Amino acid sequence: MAEQLKIPQAEALTMQAKLWPNPSFEIDEINIGTSVNGLNGTGYFGEGLPPISGNFGKNQQISASIEQLIQTAGKRKKLVDREQVHESMAAEYFQELLRGLKLEFRNSLSDLQYLQFSKNLYQTQLESIRLLSIAYNNQVSLGNVPQGEYIRLKAAELEIVKTINDLNVEIHSEQKDLKLLLNLPSDIVLVLTDHDFDLEINQFENLNLSDLSAKALESRPDYKLKVLGQEYARKNYLYERAQRVPDITLKAGYDRGGNFLYNFFGLGLTIDLPVFNRNQGAIRHAEYALKTTELLSQYKAQEVSNELILSWQNLQKSIELYNEIEPDYEQTLDDLLESYVYNFKNRDIGMLAFLDFMEAYLENKTIILGNKLDIQKKTEEFNYSLGTDLFN
Template identity: 40%
Template sequence: MKISRKEAETIFLAKNLDLIAQKLEISQAEARAVQAKYWPNPTLSISEVNLWRTYDIEEQPALIRNWGKSTQISAEIEQVIQTAGKRRKNIELQKIEVEGEKYELQEVLRELKKTLRNTITEILYNQEQQKIYQGQIASIEKLTKSYNNQLNLGNISKAEYVRLKAQEIEFKKKLVSLKQEIEEQQVELKALLMLPSQTYLEISDSLVMPEKQLSELEVTQWMEKAKENRPDIMISKNKEKHAAKNLEIQNAMKTPDVAVSIGYDRGGNIMKDFIGLGVSMDLPIFDRNKGNIQEAKLEIEKSKLETRKNMMKSDNEIVSVFRNYIRTQQVSQEIDENYESTLDGLLVSHEKNFRLRNISMLEYMDFLDTYIGNKMIILDTKKELNQYYENLQYVVGQDL
């Protein structure tokens, strides 16, 4: 199955289970915010119901037809009223938690996008290596077959044939190792895209240098953007807001809630049908919630330190990744545009001269090592530039 980078990201955004699960976390937080808006339910209690008639009872009017003349009953409805704005503050706290879950989604997305893009880069890198070794294997197999015929005719020594055959086996072993590496990368990529296990993915893009030109003048701007966009920093800032709101709630908890009640009593006192009002509340004599208030204050200080730490970490990461990118870019600029095609042309020339025995096996093998080594330098540079570019987007917190 051939797939491009853009197609992979589209599938990833639509199907990745980690993203779907995190979106459900947001929905759960929104449900808690809705729940926080409701008042506590009133409490209904019924008591003092006699199940049989006692002696010396004072009969009362019937409740239902002839029933109830000797029945006593008491009922009460109680409603708790939250004081000091506890309900409003709790609603605001739940809204802050919804924001926090949204930032968590952005952080999960940032982490997974980096993993996805770097995995695709690794697969492209190994695909390009495969092409190099497959080309060399096809070429050297022809040479080995030709040398085997010459050996049988007694025109060359066995040592020359063995040296060529050893190189062929070495290339094939390297190709097997590359396929094993790609297989491991396939597992990770298919897990990110939620594709069936039998699917084999081939990335249709080529491994090229990043198109965007980066300048050191942008570093300060990236640092400011990171403070506004990096999800881990936004999560820390959200925790500060959460801690501050929690302190408000803990201070409000010093004020006891009030319970208002209305009760009805039939035959329980000097009045036959008594209706009365009542109010109850805790007396804040022993517990003034001091411990929870102190803990909330310390949580604010801790969250501020966490935010400061994440900001410093962000600045250091941006500078470090950018420097690595520039160093690798300087190496890439040393490579001439036509250098790779020149290498390919020289390889064809050396293979032809080797077949015609114009150059020795030692010269051919020496150039073959040089060719593969330089090809790998070019591929390594492209891979590293792509990875550093993606890491830079990761530490800035947005696509550049």
């Protein structure tokens, strides 16, 4: 909201540039003592001056003048043109801010979803292993199970508890960032649904990067800012060149009693003679600024294209890993876990085999979740580098 206020600020500067210079009015040569005591207090009033009105202003000298600056060489229009470019730049700065905030916000949502999934995964395993720990503790009391196996099971339980605590810390951190971005009260607790965590992979097929590069140049506000910066420098160069032409000041004056006429009305003008200062330094400065912005615009265009290709390549690598995972692999893991828990309860498999599989299970599930999170983030990075939402 604060950044958005810079747009009407820039509009106000454009409005200011459209205004004409104010005229100046001057009153001078008022003789305070002469009207009462005469010249130098001698009582001599010269030839005398008639009163202005009634007895007011008798023998009173006064002069008045008004001046108006006239800007030449289209300086006012050139200044307005320059400020209008600045106005467009303020709007693009705001769009660039929104682009960055959108990426930050969506990545925070994805991170929070991932952390919630991970916490639920470990919470489910914690509930299962706690039931097993209670059962083993009873068997230890009956002397049917060695205490060492119970301790090893309890150690695995504590490891999962620690992991859940660490996830809670990360969840609280992500919630803090999201509540700040959403301007929500600090006591609000955010819980996201599972919606849209799994992406439609087929939407990434049949894309033409050359067409997308052109689209990025049309959409990205940071590139538009470079182009507008070049346009601003060009307008400023034209404005500085116009400063070579001196402005004209028109004058109109009235003099009472200070001339061979009692009431003298006259016209005049003032113009600087461009003998020494023809604004050479400012013109040269504006010329080099224009060349600089041209180079920066060219560099930015190359940077946009390279960023787009890099983000696309990174996204493709994440998709390749996703395609390496068989569609039913995750369900197979869940089914195997149930089988291992059942066999472990019936003591058909040993403690070591059970804990090894649980560790492998949690690691593989975390890899799958991490890959889905990575695809989401890489998708948002691609949208960010493109400057618009090509993918949902």
